[in-house]
Amino acid sequence: MSHDPTGPVGEAVLEIRGLCKSYGKVHAVKNLSLSIPQGAIHGFLGPNGAGKTTTIRSIMNIVVPDGGEILFGGHPLDRQRLDRIGYLPEERGLYRKMTCLDQLVFLAELKSVPRSEARHKAEAWLERVGLSDWAGRKIDALSKGMQQKVQLASVFQFDPELVILDEPFSGLDPLNVEVLRDIIREENRRGCTIIFSTHMLPEAEKLCDSICLIEGGEVILEGDLAKVKRDFPLDSVKAAFVDGRDMPSGLPGVLRTERNEGAWSLILSEGADHQKLLDGLREEGALSLFSAHRPSLDEIFISAVRKRRGAAFATQEVAS
């Protein structure tokens, strides 16, 4: 993890209080409150339609929320403060008929960077993403990967305090994912707080200091990534016998067993005793593997969403 835990994390750079937004009868965001610590790399996670993009668009003043408050550095987020936030929308793209340099200068000017300064910064960023030779070429002439690099440069070029990336990894090849990850880490080290939404949880796991998980327009899980993982119950064990024999049935606290790459995954019931299980297995034969499995973000994500949907479903049933 790039972030130094003793660093300036703590003060909330962005705070959302009671954000609401509905489109007609659909409540996209319901009374959502969030706090993003200064200097963090924050993962904004949730299934499709959870309200991530609506929340981000509300922050960026693209949609006008029905209610709620958005604070940036403790002050209401106005147009002037928006100029200190870089934004990469989910639907990406650039003016096709503009040259790379003109494009970057224009986008920087939209963030109130003076023209002469914008030019220097744009040139420096083109150099940084390896596109100096393409500065005078039209966007049309660039490959998709190159276009994405130009776009990334546009988000970071004006030294923003906060950068919001909506699904930044979608559509990138592994090489460009690496480029993006490096830029995010480097800019974070420079002091830039970064929020990104994603479906690609392994990426989030690699990068994030903190996460929040939203579903149905509400936050269902929030906090420091390490803490979230620690708090989540260990719900499976990986095990294998030396002679490779099958897992017996009827082990204490095991709900079901699954064969998994030459070993076995034992899915445990809540509150199952690991020691008891280990003892039971030893009685069966010599073990070559026994490890408590830390849940991946993927598993936490799926389980948390399922749990909430189940609860919502149950409440609905009770209500009717």
Next chain:
Amino acid sequence: MKLWAIIRREYKERVKSKGFVISTVLIPLLMSMTIIIPMLMGDRVEERRTVAVLDSEGRWFKDLKDIVAEQSGDGLELMAVELNGRSLEQGIQEVQDLVTQGTVNGGIVFDPDFMENGKLRFYVKSVAAGLASDSLRPAVNAVLRKARYAEAGISEDLTEYLLSYTDWERLTVSEEGDATARDERGVFGMAMTLIMMLYMMVILYGQQTLVGVIEEKTSRVVEVLLSSVPSSQMMLGKILGIGAAGLTQVAIWVLSLYLASTRGISIAGMTFDASVLSPFILVSFLLFFILGFMMYSALFAGVGALCNTIQEAQPFSTPIMMFIIIPMLMLTVVMQDPGGTLATVMSLIPMFTPVLMFIRVILETPPMWQVVLSWVLLLVAIVVFSRTAGKLFRVGILMHGAAPSWGTLLKVMRQSD
């Protein structure tokens, strides 16, 4: 400044495009073709207008020829038909033949008693050719008078004095009380040219604004744009940028026409003669043109903001075209009574101002406060329309296909940027 950056971007993109270069060259070329071709064809028919004259008494032809030469220069030529011993009927037959064969455009046969009864016959092949009679009639009248004065014993000097024409000087009085001489026909011709220019530019560039706004919706940059500037500012930048590109094109045309005229080259018979227009008319035209153009562009931008495709926009742009056509239809009404209540009210409605107030300025110089008020109202209209367009755009972009209800639209209009 962000607005400035948007204006510059729109302007550069348009002016640098191939379409701009091509249309800058092609449109004047096509327009001059429509003027040159009829002129080339007209050369043969019109320039040599000949009228055959049968003067059996032999006393009218010479005087008539002198007067016609003096009045219409080379435009009209008279050809004597001699009887040479033939009967008058044979002479008339010859005149008729000449006319039917098309050798001459018309034929005059003086009555043998012309001195007393003043009768003559004018033969023409078609109604159109008869136009020549308008220019001949005063000349023939003068010939007869001159002969009758001579018969009455009036001296030649006195005859000349008696026959001289009246000399008219037309003056236009303004409210300020000063009278100015104006070349009415020249002014009116220029005015119509200028109005046509406005009309053309609105059609050409209004459509461009419409297309530009619709394109912006599909452009992926729009979210970044909206997160950086208020949508009304974005729209204003777009309208001003595209407008500036349009004005650049007009400036190129006018300047090249002007340069050509000062070097004595006439492009398709058109010369740019601004001298017939007073500085006030020129300045007010510039203002009406620029403001009117921007106002119509803002209207088109609003339509673009509501629609997702150009096809969808077609029916909505028709009403805007009506705003341009209505004042054209009202021109005659306004011209008859430029200071009337109807003309005053209509010319103050921003949608009609560019044409109607401008024509009033040319015709009668309305009170200054009305002219200034019309400019102010135009400015207000531009700001209101582009703000509205900006807000509509913001709704349209996030609606994802579903048409916004009137309720939503009203709610959006009340929102701040």
